[in-house]
Amino acid sequence: xxxxxxxxxxxxxxxxxxxxxxxxxxxxxxxxxxxxxxxxxxxxxxxxxxxxxxxxxxxxxxxxxxxxxxxxxxxxxxxxxxxxxxxxxxxxxxxxxxxxxxxxxxxxxxxxxxxxxxxxxxxxxxxxxxxxxxxxxxxxxxxxxxxxxxxxxxxxxxxxxxxxxxxxxxxxxxxxxxxxxxxxxxxxxxxxxxxxxxxxxxxxxxxxxxxxxxxxxxxxxxxxxxxxxxxxxxxxxxxxxxxxxxxxxxxxxxxxxxxxxxxxxxxxxxxxxxxxxxxxxxxxxxxxxxxxxxxxxxxxxxxxxxxxxxxxxxxxxxxxxxxxxx
Amino acid sequence: xxxxxxxxxxxxxxxxxxxxxxxxxxxxxxxxxxxxxxxxxxxxxxxxxxxxxxxxxxxxxxxxxxxxxxxxxxxxxxxxxxxxxxxxxxxxxxxxxxxxxxxxxxxxxxxxxxxxxxxxxxxxxxxxxxxxxxxxxxxxxxxxxxxxxxxxxxxx
Amino acid sequence: xxxxxxxxxxxxxxxxxxxxxxxxxxxxxxxxxxxxxxxxxxxxxxxxxxxxxxxxxxxxxxxxxxxxxxxxxxxxxxxxxxxxxxxxxxxxxxxxxxxxxxxxxxxxxxxxxxxxxxxxxxxxxxxxxxxxxxxxxxxxxxxxxxxxxxxxxxxxxxxxxxxxxxxxxxxxxxxxxxxxxxxxxxxxxxxxxxxxxxxxxxxxxxxxxxxxxxxxxxxxxxxxxxxxxxxxxxxxxxxxxxxxxxxxxxxxxxxxxxxxxxxxxxxxxxxxxxxxxxxxxxxxxxxxxxxxxxxxxxxxxxxxxxxxxxxxxxxxxxxxxxxxxxxxxxxxxxxxxxxxxxxxxxxxxxxxxxxxxxxxxxxxxxxxxxxxxxxxxxxxxxxxxxxxxxxxxxxxxxxxxxxxxxxxxxxxxxxxxxxxxxxxxxxxxxxxxxxxxxxxxxxxxxxxxxxxxxxxxxxxxxxxxxxxxxxxxxxxxxxxxxxxxxxxxxxxxxxxxx
Numbered sequence: 009x010x011x012x013x014x015x016x017x018x019x020x021x022x023x024x025x026x027x028x029x030x031x032x033x034x035x036x037x038x039x040x041x042x043x044x045x046x047x048x049x050x051x052x053x054x055x056x057x058x059x060x061x062x063x064x065x066x067x068x069x070x071x072x073x074x075x076x077x078x079x080x081x082x083x084x085x086x087x088x089x090x091x092x093x094x095x096x097x098x099x100x101x102x103x104x105x106x107x108x109x110x111x112x113x114x115x116x117x118x119x120x121x122x123x124x125x126x127x128x129x130x131x132x133x134x135x136x137x138x139x140x141x142x143x144x145x146x147x148x149x150x151x152x153x154x155x156x157x158x159x160x161x162x163x164x165x166x167x168x169x170x171x172x173x174x175x176x177x178x179x180x181x182x183x184x185x186x187x188x189x190x191x192x193x194x195x196x197x198x199x200x201x202x203x204x205x206x207x208x209x210x211x212x213x214x215x216x217x218x219x220x221x222x223x224x225x226x227x228x229x230x231x232x233x234x235x236x237x238x239x240x241x242x243x244x245x246x247x248x249x250x251x252x253x254x255x256x257x258x259x260x261x262x263x264x265x266x267x268x269x270x271x272x273x274x275x276x277x278x279x280x281x282x283x284x285x286x287x288x289x290x291x292x293x294x295x296x297x298x299x300x301x302x303x304x305x306x307x308x309x310x311x312x313x314x315x316x317x318x319x320x321x322x323x324x325x326x327x328x329x330x331x332x333x334x
Numbered sequence: 335x336x337x338x339x340x341x342x343x344x345x346x347x348x349x350x351x352x353x354x355x356x357x358x359x360x361x362x363x364x365x366x367x368x369x370x371x372x373x374x375x376x377x378x379x380x381x382x383x384x385x386x387x388x389x390x391x392x393x394x395x396x397x398x399x400x401x402x403x404x405x406x407x408x409x410x411x412x413x414x415x416x417x418x419x420x421x422x423x424x425x426x427x428x429x430x431x432x433x434x435x436x437x438x439x440x441x442x443x444x445x446x447x448x449x450x451x452x453x454x455x456x457x458x459x460x461x462x463x464x465x466x467x468x469x470x471x472x473x474x475x476x477x478x479x480x481x482x483x484x485x486x487x488x489x490x
Numbered sequence: 491x492x493x494x495x496x497x498x499x500x501x502x503x504x505x506x507x508x509x510x511x512x513x514x515x516x517x518x519x520x521x522x523x524x525x526x527x528x529x530x531x532x533x534x535x536x537x538x539x540x541x542x543x544x545x546x547x548x549x550x551x552x553x554x555x556x557x558x559x560x561x562x563x564x565x566x567x568x569x570x571x572x573x574x575x576x577x578x579x580x581x582x583x584x585x586x587x588x589x590x591x592x593x594x595x596x597x598x599x600x601x602x603x604x605x606x607x608x609x610x611x612x613x614x615x616x617x618x619x620x621x622x623x624x625x626x627x628x629x630x631x632x633x634x635x636x637x638x639x640x641x642x643x644x645x646x647x648x649x650x651x652x653x654x655x656x657x658x659x660x661x662x663x664x665x666x667x668x669x670x671x672x673x674x675x676x677x678x679x680x681x682x683x684x685x686x687x688x689x690x691x692x693x694x695x696x697x698x699x700x701x702x703x704x705x706x707x708x709x710x711x712x713x714x715x716x717x718x719x720x721x722x723x724x725x726x727x728x729x730x731x732x733x734x735x736x737x738x739x740x741x742x743x744x745x746x747x748x749x750x751x752x753x754x755x756x757x758x759x760x761x762x763x764x765x766x767x768x769x770x771x772x773x774x775x776x777x778x779x780x781x782x783x784x785x786x787x788x789x790x791x792x793x794x795x796x797x798x799x800x801x802x803x804x805x806x807x808x809x810x811x812x813x814x815x816x817x818x819x820x821x822x823x824x825x826x827x828x829x830x831x832x833x834x835x836x837x838x839x840x841x842x843x844x845x846x847x848x849x850x851x852x853x854x855x856x857x858x859x860x861x862x863x864x865x866x867x868x869x870x871x872x873x874x875x876x877x878x879x880x881x882x883x884x885x886x887x888x889x890x891x892x893x894x895x896x897x898x899x900x901x902x903x904x905x906x907x908x909x910x911x912x913x914x915x916x917x918x919x920x921x922x923x924x925x926x927x928x929x930x931x932x933x934x935x936x937x938x939x940x941x942x943x944x945x946x947x948x949x950x951x952x953x954x955x956x957x958x959x960x961x962x963x964x965x966x967x968x969x970x971x972x973x974x975x976x977x978x979x980x981x982x983x984x985x986x987x988x
Binding site for chain 3: 409
């Protein structure tokens, strides 16, 4: 019954949208989904995008943000499947979208939603305690090559998630062959930071923003960032990229906006343009700077091919460590 | 049977079922494949063990030798009311995302008040239900800015 | 010392501007209200405020967030005392003796002592913050996975000991609580356990749902039984002044002073939290008490101790966040995020580069405690009147509020099913006299206990020696064994005296 009502409504809206002119979209309120609880990266991004889009009148109807946490984004993905073709559903995602599908945490993946634009890049960092015997990341990898058990790697998310994978990407490029033997210990949030500052682990793989404080206080040394280019200014400007220390790898924690599966072409195009205009506003630039996000823009087609490529790379990496499920 | 013997029995059965499920858990892809299973399995063993100890202690005292008036009482009317509320809770779960907060809460709260407060107080029940449902919607959505599921009608 | 005083006075001058005081009061009031509602707590409150803080000066934003946090800690125990429905996890220990007090017609004293104990606990902890924040934060870093594992063992041992009369049933409840924590994605292996293919369960069962289910909904079911048999307790119509007697005060004085440091230390450790602090201090006080048999039946010190510890804990939790940039809880993690957006980098340098902000916030802790106490005493006079609502109307409303509150934890209606099932389990546990406290504590510490055990085993390549490898571990083991043995020792001593 509910499905029927929804279908009917969708049908009415679709006919209205296509029969009239494109300007009639948007004609009702959006539902902007943050696939996590309030306060995190996904939530902040979605709220900021909704805020700037409405404040700059790029979208004239209301854009309330709804939280659908659970399953590392899997719950929200399932929810989106119920909204097939509905152009009023927007959702923010980042690399876990690919990871939860490949590791079998969710049956759904990036192919089950419609990419609209990539907006932000963020990067990972590898840190050691201040008195560590490792002076560079290359020394860490040499030690791992000799005896994987001798180096304990910590991360702030579970096995097979971003912090783990970004370290594997670097290790593989550095010539480590026994990726499965790498000792990855998962911590939750702040406990990982505390563990590296207390030197309970040898290296911490996490997001770069989290490490700024401990770096400035001198408790940790950041050996490298996973960004393709050096961060131009700020406290991380003196940290080399992986390329600079001879490791041919990068890992991008991208964030982008998606629509429901089967989002109609005209409406997708409208949102793509609106987001493009949004990234050019001073407000958005200021928000990016304040949050320490690197601003990028990929349109729907570029975003799609980026995702395809990233999916293949991650797939082969996870296959190598035996975590590939789908 | 002695009430504690029931506790022991339930613990044993639950521990056993949980243990069976634990054995069937997926193995870890990296490192010791059994690592995610040890802890649950240990819990299952302890649960069965503690349950058995309780049961045996009670059995030694004589399973039916206790004072029957001190056993937990389950009266028909009480259990009926609790059962009705449980069913309403499950119905509420099923309705919540589909009908939206306001309408599902009106149905849920009204039905609960009818069952608990009495069918002869429809007016009181109705006023409380409407005030609560719309009031909470207003407070959460407009003041706290927490979005609750809306109905298919588009409003509330 | 003189330098600290100068900084502090400077801090007060920053915090005392009308604009900051306004936000302090608003934050404390909002926090109190959110804290009272089951399921809603400081984390939600601060997340809500987040967009607003972008427009504020950094000091104001931080003051507003901190005051929500304290307000919620004050407010959480209101519903514990009046309805036996804990407002948040940390308020669960306030049910044990607060609710019996209310049933004995002493709701006014219970509400008063909870505000007073919270106030004193918060105040002492703030003084401690001023004096020893940095060294304490450094000390907390010495806690690695093995230390956390033994700490969790200590916490569990203390609760196992509390239910001496029903030791075996208490152990069964504890194992059940630990079993609940095995549901969800296993961090170390990335595999899903006991999720039955339901993606909502991958994040695990939130312990707040366990607490509200077992206590709150369980309580409702028990009362439905009374309603059906027409033996529901009569409503209270006369209310006294919200205050305590001199004798109450004498009984609470030492428990408050004793348990405040415990709460403070637990708060500083990242990952431990208010719930653990409150439950441990309750257990401690019961063991130290000269009349432990009164605990659970309305002993006022059984309410005062966890309240003081809980508020000291929330002050302590700010320390690793502000001095090291390490968030120790969900609430402080969101605060840290907000600070970063405001362009502030918490850490030791915060005190050097922005002393006005750092000390302004510390000063606001003092003010926040005062404001919370001032708000809460008159508010209690209003809230206590909920006891005059007939049970037949009150309990359906409690169910509806609990469901709404729990919805805001995961935004998933699935959790309602869990809440209902756990409520029925809680009801049966009461009927069969199975202690619930071990279940609650186990559901809070379980995940951390297993994860820290496995982290330790990976660090040591499988050697158990790591659990005895540091002085902190040894001390914690001694505490754990001591708390298990204490009831027997004190019993033997009592025998001797006879």
